[in-house]
Amino acid sequence: MRLPPRSGTAATLTAALAAAVLALASCGSGAPAADDPVTLTITANAISGGKNSASADWIKQWVIPRFEAAQKAAGRDVRVLFQPNGVDDEQYKTKVALDLKSRTGADVIDLDGIWVGEFAQAGYIKPLAEVGGTGVEAWEGWSQIPQAVQGLGIFDGKKYGLPQGTDGRVLYYNRQLFAKAGLPDPWQPTSWQEIIDAGTALRRLPGVTPIQINAGTAMGEATTMQGALPLLAGTGTEIYSGGKWTGASQGLKDVLGFYRQVYGGGLGDPRLQQEAKGRDKSFAEFAEGRIGILAEGDYFWRAVVEPQAGVAPMANRDEVVGYAKIPAREPGAGVRGQDFVSMSGGAVRVLNPFSRNPRQAWELLSFMHSAEAVKAELAGAARVTSRTDVNAEVLAGDPMLTFISEEVLPVTAYRPGLAVYPQVSAALQEATAAVVSGTAPDEAANAYRAKVEGIVGGPGNVAD
CATH class of the missing domain: 3.40.190.10 (Periplasmic binding protein-like II)
Structure with missing residues (x-):
């Protein structure tokens, strides 16, 4: 599927309809008053009881309450919403593309890594540092993700997304x-x-x-x-x-x-x-x-x-x-x-460049990729993640998957994310x-x- 055109009456109408469906999204509903709480939204092709159910449950039951509590402890009033989906991957891709084209949609977005270049070329996503600010490059997690694995979220030499689980x-x-x-x-x-x-x-x-x-x-x-x-x-x-x-x-x-x-x-x-x-x-x-x-x-x-x-x-x-x-x-x-x-594949999470709260959105995204959060998402399963510190712990009982993490991921490469x-x-x-x-x-x-x-x-x- 090619991304929708960036101009044209039909595409504009379709995007407007998509925007209406997502009227509750945090980045398309007008500027809040200074003392209003911050609202952030996560979207993924996951839904409890359906497609990628475990991921949806992790977001709702672990990520959201933990992040909101951490923000409250820091003196911030932050509310996080989850927009679930349970559709064919191409349908999800189209929906997200229309949201971004109309400058709406969630603040933190799940994408297949193979879509990154296509979305970047269309202007729908921007490098993380341009959206999230100086805190992006200072994030501790980069040192735990091998350079080759970071490539899953890189296009034209710039980091557009944080890689999730991968393989080899x-x-x-x-x-x-x-x-x-x-x-x-x-x-x-x-x-x-x-x-x-x-x-x-x-x-x-x-x-x-x-x-x-x-x-x-x-x-x-x-x-x-x-x-x-x-x-x-x-x-x-x-x-x-x-x-x-x-x-x-x-x-x-x-x-x-x-x-x-x-x-x-x-x-x-x-x-x-x-x-x-x-x-x-x-x-x-x-x-x-x-x-x-x-x-x-x-x-x-x-x-x-x-x-x-x-x-x-x-x-x-x-x-x-x-x-x-x-x-x-x-x-x-x-x-x-x-x-x-x-060669490896996998998904990434990106920031919506039109988010009304880009710094807080980066805090949420980086929180979702912290060692603690990644381990929680695994729920005890032995799977290769993007983080070497997590892999060293959760794969200790599986020599083969440890081999993938330690020997294969540092030399891997990814497909070009182009249409x-x-x-x-x-x-x-x-x-x-x-x-x-x-x-x-x-x-x-x-x-x-x-x-x-x-x-x-x-x-x-x-x-x-």
């Missing part, structure tokens, strides 16, 4: 199969070639698919996030950088060449990449000991092979499943000169599908470039 991509491997193939355990490849070498050893085992790295259009965004983008980062290339989209660069050709080695060299199963349920089938095959190496996010550990409630539970997960960082093409070849790379990204991602998926089907990597890269030129407004917006 790694290589999982079956330790039993590695032992049978004579491979080391623990295993940490330092180059793509070492992945290929491990796959070659695993190919000697009957009934085993050596490597599963998502490819093709049936896998959807999982192809891009679990496969193509981490590999591209491993060549030192980002899908969007310096105002241009990556075209048929050497980095992209190297990525497609790696896919060719895996799927043209008998190290992967091309059929899995073409089936509608191929990703789910790959999960089941890994759990059954029929896939040796699989690239996935920490979701795979938490929700797929989790021994009790996983989609493809492995009772012996902790003993059998190993994990390793994704290496750059060769040491030092990754983005920022890194030896290892990853055309989904179309570019689809073109990238098509390029991997072509290679899996036998197209030469250079030919697939050139076809990809041609598609991207049409998506992003011509060759001037694409760089090789």
Whole structure:
């Protein structure tokens, strides 16, 4: 979905209607008298008893009473309201965009990280420091959020939002199969070639698919996030950088060449990449000991092979499943000169630039991202957060998630939050599908470039 235009009768009318619905919002109801209490509003795509219920309950039952009490103790009369939503993400995105276009809406707003650049380019959000003042850069929390993780809320080098929970991509491997193939355990490849070498050893085992790295259009965004983008980062290339989209660069050709080695060299199963349920089938095959190496996010550990409630539970997960960082093409070849790379996703919270109480809104936002608040939101669950101090405490009993927090997040990267990204991602998926089907990597890269030129407004917006 593209954001609504910033001018035009129809858009203005729609925005006015959205503003009327949100007449109680703190930043659109006229200036209060000097002695009136301050009212702040939070909005999120969460609603008690429905979508993201736990988040809604945390806001209502923990954030609001605790923040109001803290403000009262400081001699301030502050009231906080919560505007719940329980709709499709695109509907929520449209609603928030219309609010901001009409200079109304909540003071603190939940956004998917992938929307940040789009909202910033439309002028709907501004850098945190421009809205919240000098207290933003002085906030203690920045030192607890790795620079790479801060990137979730950064666009064009400026901080627009505070990252919420995040995740990371790694290589999982079956330790039993590695032992049978004579491979080391623990295993940490330092180059793509070492992945290929491990796959070659695993190919000697009957009934085993050596490597599963998502490819093709049936896998959807999982192809891009679990496969193509981490590999591209491993060549030192980002899908969007310096105002241009990556075209048929050497980095992209190297990525497609790696896919060719895996799927043209008998190290992967091309059929899995073409089936509608191929990703789910790959999960089941890994759990059954029929896939040796699989690239996935920490979701795979938490929700797929989790021994009790996983989609493809492995009772012996902790003993059998190993994990390793994704290496750059060769040491030092990754983005920022890194030896290892990853990709992450997640949500952010931003400030409404039209808030009538921007300093107090920043106090509320930073309070919601304090260590105490983040731990309260987890409610005892072991999940990766944006804060290293919280992760050190809540992930202490889970070595894998600790690995994500300590080893993976510092080297991760994020998708560009721009409106055309989904179309570019689809073109990238098509390029991997072509290679899996036998197209030469250079030919697939050139076809990809041609598609991207049409998506992003011509060759001037694409760089090789």
